[in-house]
Every structure is written in C-alpha cells, then in structure tokens.
Amino acid sequence: MLRIEEILKEKNISNLEFAEIMGVSPTSASAFKSGRTKPKFDTLVKMAEVLDVDIRELFYPTKGGEILNGFVQYKEKVYTINNKKDLDKLIEAIDNS
Structure with a gap:
C-alpha cells in the first residue's frame, strides 16, 4: 500500500539513511518499507516531510x-x-x- 521503497529508490536514499532521517532503527524503517508495520498518521506526515513529497505520494x-x-x-x-x-x-x- 505504501510506496516508500519506490520513493527511496527515486531519491537514491538507502534504508540506513532513511532510518537516520526518520529517527528510527533500520529494522523499523525496513518494516515500514515492507508493510510489516503500519505507520501512525504523525509518522506518515514526518515521512512525507523528510522525503520531500506530498503525503498522498506515499500511497499507491x-x-x-x-x-x-x-x-x-x-x-x-x-x-x-x-x-x-x-x-x-x-x-x-x-x-x-
């Protein structure tokens, strides 16, 4: 449902970099990317901000x-x-x- 992995590839951001800018562990960042963990709304807002995308772009x-x-x-x-x-x-x- 989330396009996080695609956006990271488009922006050439590694999982480790994503984790660092989000302030989460690499395991948590990977769980968001894979869909194993559903982020809360405030986390989605932060993702959109740090990835410099409209929040709607996070979703398919x-x-x-x-x-x-x-x-x-x-x-x-x-x-x-x-x-x-x-x-x-x-x-x-x-x-x-």
Missing part, C-alpha cells in the same frame, strides 16, 4: 490510475492539477490559446 492509488499532484503555470495563470479533470481543463486552455 486505490481507485486505479496514476497520482496527479501539482501546479502548472501557463500564460500567467496557475492551474492546480489533482485529477484527470484538472488536467483536461489545462489541456483545453492550451488548445484554445
């Missing part, structure tokens, strides 16, 4: 599709992109310009 999507999350500035307007509908609005704005 549960309703299919990919996670869309971010902001795009186009022609002095900022578009918030959280789902396909938001992305479609941006594409429409680009197509109509």
